[in-house]
Amino acid sequence: MKLAMIRATLHLLLELGEDAAFGVKMYLSLLSAKAKCLTQTEGSGMKISRVWAMPSKWTFTVKPIAELLGRYVGDGQGWADPFAGENSPAELTNDIEGRGARYQMDALEFLKDRTFVTGVIFDPPYSVEQCLRRYTPKFKGTAGRAEYWARCKDEIARIVQPGGLTISFCWDSTGIGKKRGFEIEEILLVCHGACHNDTIVTVERHVKSVLVAPKPNDIIGEKE
Numbered sequence: 001m002k003l004a005m006i007r008a009t010l011h012l013l014l015e016l017g018e019d020a021a022f023g024v025k026m027y028l029s030l031l032s033a034k035a036k037c038l039t040q041t042e043g044s045g046m047k048i049s050r051v052w053a054m055p056s057k058w059t060f061t062v063k064p065i066a067e068l069l070g071r072y073v074g075d076g077q078g079w080a081d082p083f084a085g086e087n088s089p090a091e092l093t094n095d096i097e098g099r100g101a102r103y104q105m106d107a108l109e110f111l112k113d114r115t116f117v118t119g120v121i122f123d124p125p126y127s128v129e130q131c132l133r134r135y136t137p138k139f140k141g142t143a144g145r146a147e148y149w150a151r152c153k154d155e156i157a158r159i160v161q162p163g164g165l166t167i168s169f170c171w172d173s174t175g176i177g178k179k180r181g182f183e184i185e186e187i188l189l190v191c192h193g194a195c196h197n198d199t200i201v202t203v204e205r206h207v208k209s210v211l212v213a214p215k216p217n218d219i220i221g222e223k224e
């Protein structure tokens with residue numbers, strides 16, 4: 001059946017001559033463009049792409065990540081980075097180990113001290129084990145816990161100006177999240193090969209201010 005169809009199509013092409021050949025060429029180039037697009041989906045305003053790069057404990061030295069930061073952060077004016085490490089382009093940098101950052105505090109305390117910022121870069125250790133083994137023994141690896149990130153994200157939602165951006169790095173694409181008023185604009189998957197987790201970069205825009213209720217531990221004042 002398939003062979004018969006191919007034969008009939010070839011026959012038609014021979015009869016139609018050059019115009020048909022041009023048509024087929026266009027069709028084939030459309031097909032190959034569609035194949036290339038498999039790694040870049042643009043739908044409902046969200047761009048998703050996937051690249052390969054060597055891993056590094058200093059995330060921002062990874063070339064496609066440095067390029068993405070260059071596109072969104074520019075000269076870093078008005079940006080804050082609570083886990084700055086050694087390579088942050090943000091103006092307001094913080095790292096518990098110093099590492100040349102402007103502030104040397106716990107990231108959550110640093111965020112609580114901020115008011116309005118243009119954007120936040122959020123690149124904490126991705127697990128407790130990673131925190132202890134590769135970055136710092138301080139606070140028993142708390143910075144690699146999802147509960148700790150959630151409290152940081154509440155502060156980020158409070159300080160990022162309406163229309164401002166966040167760029168989160170993790171092994172998941174949760175980002176700051178819809179519930180906190182953020183909408184994903186771009187996801188970059190950086191594959192590091194079979195023995196490593198991907199680094200997932202999630203770029204979000206603050207589209208809606210949401211009041212975040214303080215947790216019992218955050219309430220300042222005398223306890224009864």
Ligand SMILES: C[S@@+](CC[C@H](N)C(=O)[O-])C[C@H]1O[C@@H](n2cnc3c(N)ncnc32)[C@H](O)[C@@H]1O
Pocket residue numbers: 057058059060061082083084085086087088094095096097099105106107108123124125126131135136139143
């Ligand atoms: C994934 S690294 C950031 C790397 C950085 N983006 C770069 O490319 O240079 C995480 C950083 O968080 C810092 N850190 C760990 N726990 C912290 C905490 N509780 N408060 C602030 N910084 C912390 C570590 O010292 C480490 O430099």
